[in-house]
Amino acid sequence: MRDTKESRLLLVLLIAIAFALITVDIRGGRNSPVDGARQAAAAAFGPIENGLSTVVDPVGNAVSAVRDSGDRHDRLAVMEKENAALKAKLGSDDRNRSRLNQLDRMLKVAGQGQYGIKGAQVIAIGAAQGFSWTITIDAGADDGIKRDMTVLNGDGLVGRVTTVGPETATVLLANDPDFTVGTRMEAGDELGFASGQGDRPLRVELLNGKAEVKKGDRLVTFGSQADKPFVPGVPVGVVSRVDPSGGGLTRTLYVTPYVGFSKLDIVGVVVAGPKKDPRDEVLPAKPKPVPTPTVTVTVTPSADGSAPDDSDTNGQQQ
Numbered sequence: 001m002r003d004t005k006e007s008r009l010l011l012v013l014l015i016a017i018a019f020a021l022i023t024v025d026i027r028g029g030r031n032s033p034v035d036g037a038r039q040a041a042a043a044a045f046g047p048i049e050n051g052l053s054t055v056v057d058p059v060g061n062a063v064s065a066v067r068d069s070g071d072r073h074d075r076l077a078v079m080e081k082e083n084a085a086l087k088a089k090l091g092s093d094d095r096n097r098s099r100l101n102q103l104d105r106m107l108k109v110a111g112q113g114q115y116g117i118k119g120a121q122v123i124a125i126g127a128a129q130g131f132s133w134t135i136t137i138d139a140g141a142d143d144g145i146k147r148d149m150t151v152l153n154g155d156g157l158v159g160r161v162t163t164v165g166p167e168t169a170t171v172l173l174a175n176d177p178d179f180t181v182g183t184r185m186e187a188g189d190e191l192g193f194a195s196g197q198g199d200r201p202l203r204v205e206l207l208n209g210k211a212e213v214k215k216g217d218r219l220v221t222f223g224s225q226a227d228k229p230f231v232p233g234v235p236v237g238v239v240s241r242v243d244p245s246g247g248g249l250t251r252t253l254y255v256t257p258y259v260g261f262s263k264l265d266i267v268g269v270v271v272a273g274p275k276k277d278p279r280d281e282v283l284p285a286k287p288k289p290v291p292t293p294t295v296t297v298t299v300t301p302s303a304d305g306s307a308p309d310d311s312d313t314n315g316q317q318q
Contacts, residue, residue, distance in 0.1 A: 102266040105154025109268075113233050113282045116272025117152075118143055122264045123168070133176035133196065135159075135264055140167045148229035150221075150270040156235035156258035157181065157221060158267050169269070174236075175202065175261050181230055182222035185213065186280050191222055194236060194255060199262075201240050204253040211251055213242050218283055219255060227273030233282050258284075 103119065110117045120139035139145050141164050151158040151171045159179065163170040172179055175196040183194045183204055190213070192206040204219065217239040223232030237257040245251055 099266055102154055106266060106268050109152060109154055109282055113278040114274040115231060115270045117268035118271050119268050121266060133173040135171045137169050137171060137267060140165045140169050142166050144271050145169045145269050150231045151267050152234050153267045158259055160229040173261050174257060183219045183236055184222045186218040186283060201254040201256050202237060204255050206251040209245060209248045209251045213239060213253060215239055231270050231273045233278035235283050
């Protein structure tokens with residue numbers, strides 16, 4: 001359209017009509033005389049606008065998707081909650097199976113050593129009463145637990161009871177520096193005293209400075225008078241290193257304990273000692289040695305009956 005006086009007059013007239021229609025529409029509210037026309041225009045141009053907005057307004061599409069996905073989100077939340085509950089149940093079942101396995105092994109040890117034990121669960125681990133390596137168990141005086149009782153699990157010696165409350169007790173672990181227990185070498189009478197060294201192997205001082213000891217030898221508790229604080233025959237550990245004998249009165253060994261002190265869960269407090277010393281009966285069966293494969297070389301004589309020379313053996317002269 002050309003810019004003429006008539007076109008400018010027409011534009012002003014259209015703007016005036018538009019303002020007039022807007023004023024009438026606002027004042028009319030729901031009964032606006034232009035409502036019918038507006039609805040007709042919406043019916044005609046709505047699909048086109050919707051299609052264009054889908055193409056040119058991705059942010060609006062995302063907001064609309066979030067708003068319309070309320071039902072789907074609720075269903076997904078329910079499914080996620082059910083899955084989480086199922087996983088928790090499976091996890092609990094796995095832990096229960098682990099505890100049953102620990103309990104079975106501990107009962108086997110108690111049976112072999114003829115120890116009367118009271119089962120307990122570790123409920124805390126850490127410093128207590130100045131000790132650096134302790135655990136708290138959920139059994140106490142109400143369960144017949146007393147001070148200076150031996151504590152074990154399915155692997156061997158855990159420690160001894162030091163403090164007893166009505167429902168809980170504190171156990172000093174065998175790897176604590178303040179812990180000492182009498183030991184006896186397997187299949188022998190060599191006696192010594194084992195002391196804890198934290199996360200390092202136990203240190204054992206044998207009373208016989210000339211004792212014949214080698215790596216892999218095993219130790220058990222020697223036992224105390226009246227079985228307190230230690231009953232005899234509880235597995236202690238395996239010799240990992242032997243200090244060279246210097247002609248002293250004692251000999252020093254380093255022993256890897258059977259028990260993993262950082263992952264204790266089910267333990268047993270020995271409330272009744274054995275009628276006789278079980279000696280080595282509680283020790284686990286020794287692993288069977290793995291046979292070393294041997295290679296047999298057969299020399300085949302040459303056609304003339306003589307032994308092959310280097311060229312025959314190597315395939316060619318070097």
